[in-house]
Amino acid sequence: MKFANFHFENFFALLDLNSKIFENISLWDSYKFCKKMAKKHYENFPVASFLIPKEDRRFIYSIYTFARFADDIADSLALPLTKSERMDALETIEKNLLALHNYSAVSNPIFYALKDTIEKKELPLEPFLRLLNAFKMDVNFSQPQNWSDLEYYCSFSANPIGELVLRIFNEYNDRTIVFSNQICTGLQLVNFWQDLSLDLKRDRIYIPQNLLDRFNLEISSIFDLSNRIKVEICLKEILEKTREYFIDGWKLVWLLKNSRLRIEINATVLAGIRILGKEEKSGANLLFKRPKLNFFDFIIIFVNSFI
Numbered sequence: 001m002k003f004a005n006f007h008f009e010n011f012f013a014l015l016d017l018n019s020k021i022f023e024n025i026s027l028w029d030s031y032k033f034c035k036k037m038a039k040k041h042y043e044n045f046p047v048a049s050f051l052i053p054k055e056d057r058r059f060i061y062s063i064y065t066f067a068r069f070a071d072d073i074a075d076s077l078a079l080p081l082t083k084s085e086r087m088d089a090l091e092t093i094e095k096n097l098l099a100l101h102n103y104s105a106v107s108n109p110i111f112y113a114l115k116d117t118i119e120k121k122e123l124p125l126e127p128f129l130r131l132l133n134a135f136k137m138d139v140n141f142s143q144p145q146n147w148s149d150l151e152y153y154c155s156f157s158a159n160p161i162g163e164l165v166l167r168i169f170n171e172y173n174d175r176t177i178v179f180s181n182q183i184c185t186g187l188q189l190v191n192f193w194q195d196l197s198l199d200l201k202r203d204r205i206y207i208p209q210n211l212l213d214r215f216n217l218e219i220s221s222i223f224d225l226s227n228r229i230k231v232e233i234c235l236k237e238i239l240e241k242t243r244e245y246f247i248d249g250w251k252l253v254w255l256l257k258n259s260r261l262r263i264e265i266n267a268t269v270l271a272g273i274r275i276l277g278k279e280e281k282s283g284a285n286l287l288f289k290r291p292k293l294n295f296f297d298f299i300i301i302f303v304n305s306f307i
Helices: 011-015 027-039 054-075 083-102 109-121 126-139 147-157 159-168 176-194 196-200 209-214 225-255 259-287 295-305
Strands: none
Touching (some): 011 083, 054 083, 083 109, 083 126, 176 196, 176 225, 176 259, 196 259, 209 225, 225 259, 259 295
């Protein structure tokens, strides 16, 4: 089975549990496919870095690729799909997920690897279903009215990933999930503010409406120079509140028994705080330019994660 030149954007084959394109694919090749797809995407945080034991990285790759695949279907401008087509594709993914237990094997690299991950690690389907609900929300985007709306969205879009990682390492319990949710919510929020310049071009903004109202700002005039000071103050408040999620969630590190996962989570929080710092430095320029972490940033993050 050869897929070296397979284009991720040609996703229709990946909606079929028994696609002939991937006929007779092995489990090993399925995990390799997921790793390749995961490595193609930029993230502010480490995804199955060298800090994670090698034998466990494949499980992270399979979960990440499943989530990224569904996310791209819901949100990627590279896919010329209508809203109804995106929703139909997400419904197909959900049906595939719910039907996995009926198959001894599937000829689909994403679902083959995911099936093995779910079975080996005894993962519940509920976190995956919550992720799919978040992507459906993306298709039918509605601006959050308040901060509670933001947290509600994050409980579907980001928090399930943290829960699944904890479960893979047998670290999931009533205490760890609370702090994991804080970290994951923080990561989702910094991503919102990082992508402000991109989302505004799509008439999408995640700044809560009640906050815009308080600063007398409107999306149609948010770029006006006369509003720059108000935008700066508004963003400053948002970024300070976002930082609190990382500070609170950081307590998770002290509850983890697995030393390798502890360092990975430490690196994840440090990465979130570092991109947050870049956003704070950008201020109102976030409306025009998307900040990113560079190689030097990641070196500092990984060095500090051991301290």
